[in-house]
Amino acid sequence: MTEKDPDHRPANGAALLEDLRHIRQTLSAAELDVGAAPGGLKVPAGRALAAPTAQANTEVIGGPSFSPDATSVIAAPHFPTSVLPASPRLYTDDVDTAAADASEDAVGPLTKRQASAAAKVRAKAAATPTKTLGTKKPKRRALLWILLVGILAVLAATAGWFVGFGPGALATVPDVHNKTVPQAQEMLLAAGFEQVPTADIFDEKVAAGFIVSTNPEAGSSVRKFNAITLQVSRGPVLYAVPTLTGQQLEAARKALVDAHLTEGNVSEAFDEKVPAGVVLGQDPAAGKEFRAGTKVNFSVSKGPKPIPVPSVAGKTEADALAALKAVGLVGAVAPEQVNSRTVPAGSVVSQAPDSGNLTAGGNVTLTLSKGPKMIAVPSMVGKQVGAATAELKALGFEVKVENLLGGFFGTVRFQSPEGGEAAEGSTIILRVV
Structure with a gap:
């Protein structure tokens, strides 16, 4: 552990611990007390120490006297320096190491380079032990292996059944x-x-x-x-028919598209109350469910039915009102009456409107006649027939000339009526001589 060269020391703590375990397992207490071989080399098993040289003597520290070349025992004599007995081979290259040591004995002490090479060989061998140091219980270990193999076999068989024939098949x-x-x-x-x-x-x-x-x-x-x-x-998807009645035509069509339904037959009808363009009714009714694309029929209002205005001019007031009511129209009499040469008093002189169409309940205004206008009749007797005729016509009368005795003189001798009033447009008879 204290070698200066790192290659001569254990590689790490684990390698050192392994070396110590080997030493403790294989060497006795006496063997552990033996000194090292010259040059710091381990003494190989089964061989004696080489003769010491002057450079590698064992000395007694603190002794009174000693020989420079002598090997002495330090402390008690119970553990003398002795040759190590043969020990079990710890490393795979122990044979090669022993051969190297034998060669060393044959040629003498190793040089420093040889000693370094031998130390590297031993350090490499320390990493590959050939002896197991764990507790040796072969029977128990074999039983554990048999049990493990059995469990694995059961698991494999179960997995095979599960995948091949069971629920996993x-x-x-x-x-x-x-x-x-x-x-x-x-x-x-x-x-x-x-x-x-x-x-x-x-x-x-x-x-x-x-x-x-x-x-x-x-x-x-x-x-x-x-x-x-x-x-x-669940069968086809069903869609509810939307409410179309009361909607404008375009809004009803959009509602059908949104409901995934299709427009069917569209009819039109007059209606006195529903404006034109508004849906009057539908088939099928709203709320019923049908498949997509089902056709929905509906009718659309054309508005009130138009009524041609009848002509009631010349009719009496009662007859004119009855005729209008019969077709669904309402007659209204104008408060002012007018004179008429041709229409008797109390009869219809004019109406508004006098033609075209109205809807049911439409009003027709009736203007009644108060008869012809009464005009004072001037006397034309003694006047020439031409002048008399012109004057009467200017007043609104019709003139009829009757000649007496050929009317040679052209003078009005008689007239009828003479004086008083006559209806406008009435005829005045002039008798000329």
């Missing part, structure tokens, strides 16, 4: 499409699968209550301990 998932749930479970149990949960899904083709598919899918190789989920059909 591979099995093929059967095809249970369109089977009922009990039928599918029976098929999977027969195939070796014991965990068969179910899950509901919508499907457009498979009827409700029947198997759509499995997870993992049919034909897959799966360990038997894995669960095989049955996907049970």
Whole structure:
């Protein structure tokens, strides 16, 4: 441990401890007290110490007198310097080391280089012991090995059964499409699968209550301990019909698209209360559920039905009001009346509107006649027929000329009526001579 050259010292604490254990195991107390060989070399087993030289003498420290060449015993004589007996070989290269020591005996003391080389050989040999120092209990160790091998064999057999024939074995998932749930479970149990949960899904083709598919899918190789989920059909996805009645046409169409439904037949109808463009009704009714793409029929209002305005001019007030009511219109009499040459008093002179269309309940204003206008009749007697005729016509009368005796003079001799009042447009008769 105190060699100056690091190569001559143990490599680390573990190597030193191993050397000490070897020494303690193989040497007796007497052998441990023996001094080292010249040059610090270990004395090989089975050989005597070489003759000491003048440079490597053992001296008695503090003795009264000593010979420079003598080997002396320090302290009590019970442990004299002696030749080590043969000891078990500790290292794999002990044979080579013994051969080197024998060669040293043959040629004399080793040089410093030879001694260093021999020390390196011994240090290398210390790392490869050939003797086990642990407690020797071969029977117990053999029993432990047998027990371990047995346990491993049982584990291997169990694992082999588990993977080859037990729950860990591979099995093929059967095809249970369109089977009922009990039928599918029976098929999977027969195939070796014991965990068969179910899950509901919508499907457009498979009827409700029947198997759509499995997870993992049919034909897959799966360990038997894995669960095989049955996907049970709930039938197609159903969508509720939205409320279309009362909505504008475009809003109703958008509601159908959002509900995954389709517009069916769209009819139109007049309605006296619902404005044009508003949905009057639908089929099927709102709230019912159908598959995606189902058609929904509905009708749309065209607004109130138009009514042609009838002509009631010339009719009496009562007759005109009755005629308007018959077609769903309402007659209203204007407060002011007018004179009319042709329409008798109390009859309809005019109406507004007098044509076109109205909706049910529309108003028609009636203007009634108060008869022709009464005009004072001037006397034309003695006047020339031409002047008399012009004057009367200017007043609004019609003129009829009757000639007496050929009417040679052209003078009005008589008129009818003469004086008083006459209705505008009435005829005044002039008799001319």
